[in-house]
Amino acid sequence: MLIETRGNDGIRDANIGLYEAILKPSASFNGLWSLKNIPQINIDDIKNLSYNDLVKYVFNILGADSSLLNEALLSYKTFDNVNIPLEFDRLDDNLFLQKLYTGPTRAFKDMAMQPFGKILCNLAKKDDKKYLILTATSGDTGPATLEAVKNQQNVYVVCIYPNNGTSDVQRLQMTTNSASNIKVLALDGDFDDAQSTLKNLLNNTNFKEFLSQHNFSISATNSVNFGRIIFQIIYHIYSYVYLLKHSIISDVESINIIVPSGNFGNALGAFYAKKMGVKINKIIIATNANSVLFDFIKTGKYDISNRKLLKTNSPAMDILKSSNMERVLFHLYGPSRTKELMENLDLYQSYEINKDELKELNFYFDAHTSNDNDVLSTIKKYAQKNIIIDPHTATALLAYKNYNMKTIVASTAEWSKFAPTITKALDLDFISNDKDALHYISTQFALPIHRNIESLFNKDECNNTIVSNDNICDVIKEWLIDID
Ligand SMILES: *Cc1c(COP(=O)(O)O)cnc(C)c1O
Numbered sequence: 001m002l003i004e005t006r007g008n009d010g011i012r013d014a015n016i017g018l019y020e021a022i023l024k025p026s027a028s029f030n031g032l033w034s035l036k037n038i039p040q041i042n043i044d045d046i047k048n049l050s051y052n053d054l055v056k057y058v059f060n061i062l063g064a065d066s067s068l069l070n071e072a073l074l075s076y077k078t079f080d081n082v083n084i085p086l087e088f089d090r091l092d093d094n095l096f097l098q099k100l101y102t103g104p105t106r107a108f109k110d111m112a113m114q115p116f117g118k119i120l121c122n123l124a125k126k127d128d129k130k131y132l133i134l135t136a137t138s139g140d141t142g143p144a145t146l147e148a149v150k151n152q153q154n155v156y157v158v159c160i161y162p163n164n165g166t167s168d169v170q171r172l173q174m175t176t177n178s179a180s181n182i183k184v185l186a187l188d189g190d191f192d193d194a195q196s197t198l199k200n201l202l203n204n205t206n207f208k209e210f211l212s213q214h215n216f217s218i219s220a221t222n223s224v225n226f227g228r229i230i231f232q233i234i235y236h237i238y239s240y241v242y243l244l245k246h247s248i249i250s251d252v253e254s255i256n257i258i259v260p261s262g263n264f265g266n267a268l269g270a271f272y273a274k275k276m277g278v279k280i281n282k283i284i285i286a287t288n289a290n291s292v293l294f295d296f297i298k299t300g301k302y303d304i305s306n307r308k309l310l311k312t313n314s315p316a317m318d319i320l321k322s323s324n325m326e327r328v329l330f331h332l333y334g335p336s337r338t339k340e341l342m343e344n345l346d347l348y349q350s351y352e353i354n355k356d357e358l359k360e361l362n363f364y365f366d367a368h369t370s371n372d373n374d375v376l377s378t379i380k381k382y383a384q385k386n387i388i389i390d391p392h393t394a395t396a397l398l399a400y401k402n403y404n405m406k407t408i409v410a411s412t413a414e415w416s417k418f419a420p421t422i423t424k425a426l427d428l429d430f431i432s433n434d435k436d437a438l439h440y441i442s443t444q445f446a447l448p449i450h451r452n453i454e455s456l457f458n459k460d461e462c463n464n465t466i467v468s469n470d471n472i473c474d475v476i477k478e479w480l481i482d483i484d
Contacts, residue, residue, distance in 0.1 A: 001063055002226060005330035006031030006339035018064040019123055022116070022227035023131070025220050029339055033226045034327045035062065040277045043251070046241060051084045052076065054241075055115075055234050064230060068119045075114035075148075079103045085111060086235050088242060091387070091409075095400060098239050099411045104452055105173060106414035107316075108266065109144035112223075112231035117148025119227060120219065124154035132216040132480070133157045134201060136194040139166045140316045140413070142184075143173035145221045150179035156216070156483065158183045158476055160194045163466060166315075168434035169417055169453060176459035183479045184463045185472065191318070192309060197469055207473055214484055223265030224323050232269030233276075239408050240278045249406050254281040256407040258368075258399045260392040261285045261293055262317040264324035266410060271328055271364055281405060285367040286395040288312040288375070293322055297367035300358035302341075305349035313372045313421045314391040316412070321345070329353075332360050368399030379425035388415040388422060388445055415441065416453045 002021050008014040009028035021033040039061045046057055052073045059066040079085040080102040089097040103110025124131045131154060135145055142159045149155050159174055163186035174184045187194050201207055202218070211218065223229060236257060243249045257280055259267040267283055274280040287294045289310045296302040304320045312318055330338045333353070344351035353361065370378075378394040389397065390413040397409055415422055419437035431437045435457050442449050467475050 001036040002033040003036045003335075004028045004031045005034050005326050005335060006342060007335040018059075018062075018227065018230065019068075019119070022120055022225060023123055023127070023217070023219055025225045031335075031339070031342070032224055032323070032326055032330075034330050035272070037063075038272065038275045038331070041237065043241070043244070043277075046237070047245060051234075051238060054238055055231070058234055058237065059230070062230070068122050069115075071122065072115035072118040075118050076103075078114075079110075085114075086238070088239070089387075094402060094404075094406050096239075096243070096406065096408050097389075097393070097411050098235070098408050100235065101412065101414045104147050105140070105143040106417055106450055106453060107140045107144065108410070108412040109140050110147070111235060112228040112265075113144040113148040113221065115231055116225070116227045117145070117152075117221070120221070121149055121152035121155045124152075127154075129154065130214075130216050131155050131219045132211060133219055133221050134160070134198055135221060136160045136191070136198040137166075137174075138162070138191040138194075138315050138318060139170035140417075141222060143170060146174060146177050146179070146182050146184075148221075150177060150182060152181060156181050156183075156480070157221075158185065158479075160185045160187050160198060160467075160472075162186075162190045162194050163188055165190055165194075167418065167420065169419070169438075169456060172456035172459070172461065175461040175464040176456055178462050180483060182463060183465070183476070185465050185467045185475065187472065188466070188468050190311075193469075197472060200469075201473060201476070204473065207477075210477055210480075214480060216480065222323075223263050223268075229265060229268055229272075229324070229327075232266055233272045234269075236270045236273040236280075237276070237278055240273070240280070243406055243408075252279075254279040254405065256281050256284060256403055256405050258284040258286055258396045258407060258409045260314065260317055260396040260410060260412055261287060262319040262322065264293070264322045264328075266412070267365075268324040268327055271331075274364060275331070281403075282366045283364055284399050285365055286399040287367065287369045288314045288317050288395055289369075289371050290318050290320060291369040292320055293325070294367040294369035296325070297361065297365045300353045300355070300361070301350065302345065302352070303350035304345075313375055313418075313424075314395055316392055317395065328361070328364075333357055368395075370395050370398040374398055376421075376425040379422055380427075383422070383426060383445070386445060388441060388447060390415050390418045391421050392418075414450070415447070416449055 004027040006029040100108035341351040393411040423437040
């Protein structure tokens with residue numbers, strides 16, 4: 001059962017099931033849906049479960065409808081290892097890399113988006129309703145969404161990305177997708193512009209009337225949708241059990257988990273895992289120069305009033321309003337306090353928790369921040385050991401110090417998505433584009449390029465319409481009339 005983070009407005013249902021929240025992610029007072037009860041896991045019960053059986057176990061104890069799960073979990077069959085959608089590398093005695101990028105788009109978004117997308121599409125088909133997903137992406141959410149829903153009936157996706165604002169690989173992952181239920185739009189402007197254009201569309205009365213006339217309902221696939229979060233709890237539990245099963249830790253030992261964070265969906269999954277009784281000491285939040293989460297966890301003050309969004313070399317973490325922190329506030333301080341804090345954020349662009357509340361927060365979280373230069377030198381340092389990491393993973397490795405405790409570092413993207421940053425870190429300034437950088441690193445370090453990445457460069461960019469703020473609404477309407 002799910003309830004709302006800012007309390008109930010007396011109009012909506014106060015309790016809904018997972019599938020309802022997937023289709024209608026909006027909650028009272030602009031809040032989010034979150035777990036009503038957080039049950040305890042019995043580690044003995046899960047020790048010998050396969051990954052997919054663990055997913056079912058977690059759905060069960062959370063009371064989530066699992067009727068569509070078998071089919072959804074088939075999507076993990078396309079990952080590198082057909083039995084487990086993640087892999088581990090041991091970097092030293094205490095340090096483990098949790099590779100969450102073995103799916104079709106080579107970034108961790110696939111871990112949740114693949115099964116979640118299948119559930120969403122099946123729900124839409126069962127409902128016999130048409131759902132429109134509008135998404136603004138800075139690079140990774142877009143490709144993962146498109147890959148999860150391509151060629152499905154009843155779900156249509158408009159994906160808006162900043163023209164010239166993504167890497168070549170990220171752009172090609174979107175613009176070469178020829179599925180008829182997908183429309184990719186390159187917006188003149190940056191990611192902030194893409195997001196505010198999206199917001200304007202969702203508030204545009206004329207556009208909303210058009211959608212209801214044509215029987216489209218709106219849904220969302222970003223991590224405000226709880227359907228994504230539930231899948232992000234599981235790999236944290238699995239990782240702990242993996243260390244236990246391989247006798248790397250004993251059953252009285254705790255572990256640390258380091259998560260490169262942006263919208264806080266991945267870290268929220270680890271928070272739930274700890275709440276469910278998994279022996280996690282601290283969840284360490286790694287941030288880049290957009291260090292608002294770092295400040296909050298260290299001082300209790302979440303303040304974006306004096307901040308501008310900075311472009312960094314770990315772009316998937318370039319976020320100021322980290323949506324899923326709201327769910328943590330809700331579980332720690334309750335709905336009325338959460339509503340108050342979130343209203344402060346809207347009104348004053350900041351909120352502050354008191355000392356006792358901060359103490360509670362710090363029972364779960366610690367934080368570390370780094371900048372672009374730190375990231376480059378870390379990539380170089382690991383490359384000298386023949387380990388090629390992406391810039392997001394580098395922010396997490398920077399947060400690692402020997403805590404005398406086994407530590408899991410979430411690795412959220414394959415190097416191949418950010419190859420030019422890696423050649424830059426290696427001072428190979430003569431390489432200027434994604435394709436050359438990919439091939440150079442692949443050859444130099446004997447790393448395969450996944451077929452999904454390699455093939456991008458031979459495909460036609462058939463799905464790419466350049467739009468502006470002024471014509472985007474008409475372009476979307478025309479497309480929807482066309483496919484109707
Ligand atoms: C989305 C993303 C992140 C941030 O994850 P959140 O759940 O939004 O905190 C980090 N790294 C990569 C590569 C990503 O795609």
